[in-house]
Amino acid sequence: MRIVSRETIHRAICDAIREITFNNDPAVITGINQALATEKNELVADVLASISTNNTIAPEDQIPLCQDTGSTIIIADIGSEVIIPGACLQEIADQAAAEAQCSIPLRASIVSEPLFDRANTGTNSPVILHINQVKGDKLQLQIAQKGGGAENMSFLIMFPPTTPLQTLKDTIVSRIIETGSRACPPLIVGIGIGGNFERCAYLAKAALFEPLGREHPDTRYAELEQGILDEINAKGSGAQGMGGNLTALAVHIIYEPCHIASLPVAVNLQCHAHRHTHIVI
Ligand code: SF4
Numbered sequence: 001m002r003i004v005s006r007e008t009i010h011r012a013i014c015d016a017i018r019e020i021t022f023n024n025d026p027a028v029i030t031g032i033n034q035a036l037a038t039e040k041n042e043l044v045a046d047v048l049a050s051i052s053t054n055n056t057i058a059p060e061d062q063i064p065l066c067q068d069t070g071s072t073i074i075i076a077d078i079g080s081e082v083i084i085p086g087a088c089l090q091e092i093a094d095q096a097a098a099e100a101q102c103s104i105p106l107r108a109s110i111v112s113e114p115l116f117d118r119a120n121t122g123t124n125s126p127v128i129l130h131i132n133q134v135k136g137d138k139l140q141l142q143i144a145q146k147g148g149g150a151e152n153m154s155f156l157i158m159f160p161p162t163t164p165l166q167t168l169k170d171t172i173v174s175r176i177i178e179t180g181s182r183a184c185p186p187l188i189v190g191i192g193i194g195g196n197f198e199r200c201a202y203l204a205k206a207a208l209f210e211p212l213g214r215e216h217p218d219t220r221y222a223e224l225e226q227g228i229l230d231e232i233n234a235k236g237s238g239a240q241g242m243g244g245n246l247t248a249l250a251v252h253i254i255y256e257p258c259h260i261a262s263l264p265v266a267v268n269l270q271c272h273a274h275r276h277t278h279i280v281i
Contacts, residue, residue, distance in 0.1 A: 013096035028186075031246070032246075073143070073145075093127040093129050155267055190210075212274075225251040
């Protein structure tokens with residue numbers, strides 16, 4: 001068994017939140033800069049240049065990449081041999097998020113109750129924490145700051161399992177295009193297929209954490225990802241909905257087994273402020 005202290009995890013999460021507050025995913029930075037280098041339309045080039053400049057000055061000046069410093073999302077893969085004495089992960093993550101919110105500082109973005117009072121917790125917690133138990137003696141944490149705009153444009157559809165593939169693709173693409181500028185494109189599109197109602201939403205979220213440009217190991221899904229990406233970009237909605245051929249930077253699919261009567265599909269959108277990191281303790 002391996003003992004991992006509460007303090008070690010707390011510090012690692014605080015440091016990770018600080019890092020992603022100012023630093024975009026390098027693959028997103030490259031994608032934006034490449035599009036900017038070839039963009040002919042002045043207005044679209046101006047939008048891409050603004051995003052590119054923001055990517056540079058945020059880490060230089062230690063200013064958050066976006067004013068919406070988001071919900072803190074953590075996917076924790078905890079090894080079966082890891083012991084965290086005297087604390088649960090949710091408590092540690094919430095306290096780390098609260099410390100980061102205060103010390104960086106971050107906008108307090110979480111309300112304690114969603115419908116009536118909507119009182120701000122003032123601490124940017126609770127963290128949205130997903131825990132998977134895996135074999136081994138490591139604690140792996142995928143950590144993201146997820147803004148409200150892109151999250152609000154995400155969706156889940158329980159398709160009939162007989163749905164033709166082209167219908168599924170067309171539905172996903174048209175729903176994404178309908179979001180216009182509201183999810184702050186260029187987007188990263190995470191798609192969960194299978195599981196059940198709640199599991200496919202989790203899969204879509206987890207898909208956002210996959211490295212940009214990775215090739216899906218199943219060639220059928222690799223082809224589907226590329227097909228959806230090409231169709232989204234062919235629509236010409238573009239960066240911040242201003243036109244051009246870069247509406248999405250990547251489409252990632254994760255699938256799991258599902259019920260014979262079901263075909264759940266969830267689409268989780270991520271904006272161009274793709275703030276996330278992966279740490280292993
Ligand atoms: S969707 Fe992303 S870029 Fe747009 S305001 Fe929210 S966090 Fe910022």
